[in-house]
Amino acid sequence: MPVTEHSSAPxxxxxxxxLLRDVVGHHLGYNLALADGANRAGIEAHLVxxxxxxxxxxxxxxxxxxxxxxxxxxxxxxxxxxHHLLSALEAWCGRQFGSDLRRFPPVREGDAVFAxxxxxxxxxxxxxxxxxxxxxPVLFLHLGxxxxxxxxxxxxxxxxxxxxxxxxxxxxxxxxxKLVCAFEKNLSSKIFYLPHIxxxxxxKQSLRQPTxxxxxxxxxxxxxxxxxxxxVAAVQQIHASGRSGDFCFVIQCHHPDPACAEVxxxxxxxxxxxxxxxxxxxxxxxxxxLLESDVVLLPYHLHLYAMRxxxxxxxxxxxxxxxxxxxxxxAGDRVAREGGGWLVEERNVQDLVxxxxxxxxxxxxxxxxxxxxxxxxxxxxxxxxxxxELRKIxxxxxxxxx
Numbered sequence: 001m002p003v004t005e006h007s008s009a010p011x012x013x014x015x016x017x018x019l020l021r022d023v024v025g026h027h028l029g030y031n032l033a034l035a036d037g038a039n040r041a042g043i044e045a046h047l048v049x050x051x052x053x054x055x056x057x058x059x060x061x062x063x064x065x066x067x068x069x070x071x072x073x074x075x076x077x078x079x080x081x082x083h084h085l086l087s088a089l090e091a092w093c094g095r096q097f098g099s100d101l102r103r104f105p106p107v108r109e110g111d112a113v114f115a116x117x118x119x120x121x122x123x124x125x126x127x128x129x130x131x132x133x134x135x136x137p138v139l140f141l142h143l144g145x146x147x148x149x150x151x152x153x154x155x156x157x158x159x160x161x162x163x164x165x166x167x168x169x170x171x172x173x174x175x176x177x178k179l180v181c182a183f184e185k186n187l188s189s190k191i192f193y194l195p196h197i198x199x200x201x202x203x204k205q206s207l208r209q210p211t212x213x214x215x216x217x218x219x220x221x222x223x224x225x226x227x228x229x230x231x232v233a234a235v236q237q238i239h240a241s242g243r244s245g246d247f248c249f250v251i252q253c254h255h256p257d258p259a260c261a262e263v264x265x266x267x268x269x270x271x272x273x274x275x276x277x278x279x280x281x282x283x284x285x286x287x288x289x290l291l292e293s294d295v296v297l298l299p300y301h302l303h304l305y306a307m308r309x310x311x312x313x314x315x316x317x318x319x320x321x322x323x324x325x326x327x328x329x330x331a332g333d334r335v336a337r338e339g340g341g342w343l344v345e346e347r348n349v350q351d352l353v354x355x356x357x358x359x360x361x362x363x364x365x366x367x368x369x370x371x372x373x374x375x376x377x378x379x380x381x382x383x384x385x386x387x388x389e390l391r392k393i394x395x396x397x398x399x400x401x402x
Contacts, residue, residue, distance in 0.1 A: 008395040010112035010138065012044045014105065017116045018067035018097070021050035023280045024221060024255050026311045027117075028057055029199030034114070035061045037197070037383030041391065048104065066103040069093045094121035101129040111137035112394055118142065120149050127158050127170065136169050138397050140390070143174045143191070145308035147182035156188050171397055176330055178307035192393050196309045197386045198378075200283050202291070202318050210294040210363045213248045213273060216356065217293035219286065219312050222256035222264065227299035227326070227346070229263050234352040239269045246360050250289055252277040290319050294367070295359055298325040302346050305329045317377035322366035324355050340370040 015034050020027040035045035047053075047063035055063050079085045107113065115126050118141060130139050143150070159167065172189055174180060175196040183191045222228045235249050253276050256264055268276070281289065290296070296316040306329055313331040316323050323341040325331040335341040342355040342362070379385065395401075 009041065009043055009391045010394055011110040012046060012107075012112070013038045013390075014046045014048050014107065014111065014113045014137075015116075016048040016104075016113055018050055018069070018100075018122070019117050020047065021052040022054070023057065023282060026199045029283055030197070030311065032059055032061065033197055033199050033383045034386070037387040040384065041387045043387075046105065064105050067097070067100050069096050069100075090121060094125065097122055098125040098128065101125055104129065107133065107137045108135045109137060112140060112390075113137050114140045114142060114390075116142045117144060120152060120155060123150070123155060124158055127162060130166055130170065131162055136166050138169050138171060138394055140171045140173055140393075142194075143172060143179065143183050144176075145179070145304055147179060147186050147307070150183065151186040159187065159189060168400070169397065171393055173393070176307050176309045178330055178333070182307065194389050194393075195386055196311060196314050196381055197383045198315055198318055198381045199311055200287050200315060202287060202315065208292075210367050212360070213246055214294040214359050214363060215248045215250060215292055216295050216297060216359070217289055218249070218251040218297040219290070220252055221280070222253045222260035224257055224259045225301045225304045227297070227301060227352075228253070228256075228260045230299050230347060230349050230352055231297055232263050232268060233349040234356060235269055235274065237349065237353050238356060239273075243357060244269075244273050247356070248273050248275070250275045250277065250293065252281070254278050254280050290315060290321065293321055294363060296321050296323045298323050298329075298331050299344055299346065299352055300326050300329050300331070302326060302328055305331070314377065314381045317370070317373055318381060320367075320371040320374035322363070322370045324352070338369075338373055340366060340373050342366070 015031050017027055017031055019025070020031055022028070031047055035047065038045040045061055047058055047061050049063055049065045050067045051065040053063060053065045079089055115122070118126070123141060126139060126141060130136050159170065162170065171192060172183065172187065173192045173194045174183060175194055177193060180191045180193055218228070218231045220226055231251060235251070238244055238247065251274070253260075253264060296312065298310060298313055300310065305326065308330055310331045313323060313325065313334065317340070323331065323335065324344060325335050325341055326346040327336075327343040328346070332343050335343055342358065344351040344355050
């Protein structure tokens with residue numbers, strides 16, 4: 001595609017994710033879905049990843065590993081509890097990230113860069129990187145969560161102090177309608193909405209009818225903020241109550257954070273009706289378990305998920321699966337508006353037990369609601385719709401209308 005002043009789409013789209021190193025989480029599926037959407041739109045996609053990324057996972061998408069640090073790894077407890085040491089560690093990580101960006105593949109004005117999973121230190125280094133380029137691309141900075149961390153004079157000044165031509169090429173986006181206003185307030189800048197997309201292709205099929213024992217799926221690795229400890233405690237209580245025969249729990253517990261590792265070290269319910277998944281799932285295995293499930297557990301903590309999207313919720317919606325979600329979370333708000341699930345108070349084991357024990361009575365109604373929502377969810381969260389919106393924003397930027 002030749003580059004002209006009237007171009008309405010980038011020639012190349014660089015998908016930069018410093019957390020993309022393996023199959024843990026949704027980073028691989030999400031970025032490959034973005035790459036597929038770009039290629040389908042005639043845009044050449046490239047992955048820019050952690051240095052440890054195995055290029056065989058890229059499914060033929062060109063990739064370049066440049067990043068060394070990320071914030072997935074938990075700092076040692078003796079550092080995490082010391083504010084000064086933690087600040088020093090974050091500053092060191094920030095300097096390293098800035099150094100890594102100097103290894104970014106060569107870009108030009110007809111390109112776009114989509115940078116993800118940004119803490120404030122990453123945000124600032126991306127702006128410095130853009131300021132130093134002779135031919136700046138359009139830089140999409142994806143703001144996923146924690147808008148309060150971006151309420152900073154340093155960040156606002158860094159944006160405003162960019163030369164006008166380069167400032168116009170910085171595009172701030174988020175995939176949560178709840179986050180738009182919060183980020184606009186804290187950054188004093190316009191925020192564009194780009195919808196979340198389904199990471200994995202879900203085959204069209206006739207949806208299975210729920211039957212006892214009901215399959216309850218808790219996907220994702222063992223993270224405190226995803227309510228893992230509450231899920232384990234609820235399973236323990238249900239087994240102690242004598243109701244375990246109603247359920248088959250499928251719980252992913254790989255790559256635990258320190259708090260969840262302690263939960264895993266304790267005695268956990270074993271035997272019939274519980275499947276612990278201790279290794280990351282590949283795309284096909286994850287989709288298989290999602291499609292086999294009757295209910296998906298999303299009892300997420302609000303400090304991270306009140307406004308942040310949940311990719312698993314989007315996939316559960318597309319698969320026509322009811323969810324149990326925290327009241328007040330982004331996913332919980334969708335359930336409150338649309339149906340197709342139960343709401344629980346965050347960090348409340350008894351409330352989660354109550355919702356689970358209601359599944360045998362309420363599952364047929366919830367499953368019917370969820371099946372009715374599957375079609376509209378597919379249109380909303382499809383990669384083609386995302387790419388159409390990105391192209392629209394890109395066109396506004398290069399024509400000076402944004």
